Amino acid sequence: MHERLSFFVKRDSPIHRLNPMTKVVLALSLVLIAFSSPWYWTPQAIFLLAIIPLTFIARVVKEYWSFFLKVILATVSFLFIMQSLFLPGESRIIFEIFGLEVTELSAQLALRNATRIAVMISSFTILLLTTHPSELMSDLTRRGLPGQFAYVIISSLQIIPQMQAKAQTIISAQRARGLDTQSSFFRRVGAIVPLVGPLVFGSLVEVEERAIAIEARGFTSTRAKTSLHEIPDPSSERVIRWILIALVLVSITLKLWLS
């Protein structure tokens, strides 16, 4: 099978059962608070006291940490090293390399920024791990997101892997006729040309046919849409969302006030 573009892991957990909107608001609030809070240790605290417990509650520990090791750790470490080398900081020098100084202050700021980024990637990772994309989109559509927009997002998650498979078929077919795809760089660039035509023109034809197919199923109908799956949205979750939004506002206000 083709690689799936969706992160979603089907589990039974309190986080999975939350309304998608609540999860979006939760993810955004964690990010906004991590970025706006005036206190130095806030992002670190969010990472340890919110992100890590959330992975346990959502029962996606294995999936999250494998993604953490593969993607987040590398990104964040790179960011930490570059920032500690380049951020200006008039304080005690820890060490010098290639004429660049790592000072106590620049290391501190770099750690905070790196943690902020870690919180940002992690909270959206958890959102995507626990929320089925079509559930997310149908909930957002119900709340007024244009249907066409939701369709573009959702269908690309499925159609892009299909197009990759098609590209692979075209490459194999051309290779069978003697196309060189494995030698020097310039030859390979030249080899792309005969591949692009069939893929691009084929895709354009496909797009037209798909447009007709979904149009034939009332895609642009002006009637109010309904949805097959009921997505529960209890009032308790609405309260949680407002609390989260209030916390974000408090954090931003404090930041503005204290600076």
Next chain:
Amino acid sequence: MAIVNLQNVTYKYPLTHMPVLQNISLQINEGEFVAVVGPNGAGKSTLCYTLAGFVPHFFKGEISGSVEVAGMESSQSTLDAWVMNVGLAFQNPFNQISGAKYTVFEELAFGLENIGVPRDEMKARVTNAMDLTGISDLANRSPYSLSGGQQQRVALASILVMQPKVLVLDEPTSQMDPIGTREVFGVIRKMAEQGMTVILVEHKVEWIAQFADRVIALKDGQLLLDGTPSEVLTSPILEESGFGISRYTAVARKAHGLGLWKTDRLPVTLEEAAEGFSFTPSPSLRSASQSPQGKGERRP
């Protein structure tokens, strides 16, 4: 009562000079099963798009004459109203999968969500359409993991849930293997038996002969023939137009020439051929085989 009524329809795609449909007038009655045949480029697909409202609403271009389907006049309606009456399915099953849904059940519900059908009715209609097309066991599979025949039945089912009055099918089996073809025709047969008006573009004449009440032949955008399957599908005019005849018709025509075929009615399917074939050589055949010409045609 005519559910489809075309009057002098002429249509030109944008940026082209030659009209694809020329002065087509056609009436189709409710519950009729009409097959459309013709060589490539005859305008068959364009006729389908016209009946389904995509010409002119989707493709633009110039249209003249009047198109009326299920009591609606094309020039006075919008595409989203039109698709409520007319369902369209076409060749490539893969392109008919919406791509927005992860299971077959959801895929079938896609159209109903779009037109705002309440949830309970939606589930009932989807379950019903899955039964009808024999895909109930695929309900939780991904539409992309299915075989061509299964995908095409999903595509048909996702049109049937919309409960159209007229079903337009543009070569639904052209990319199917024999098994897929049989599966898809099984569904089409059920639709016809339920009294749905079906307009089917198809090359497989043996299948057409089994199902259709009426066959229309198109050539160069014009109506060439219109009649019963046995009239149209065995017509020399059709063969001259570049559209092949069935092998049974071809054999029977030869047999007729040799006096082995008694009636004037030529067969299209194997069953008809087996019925009409006569094993007792007629006197004319004996004389034909004794003549030098007859002997010369025989091969060792």
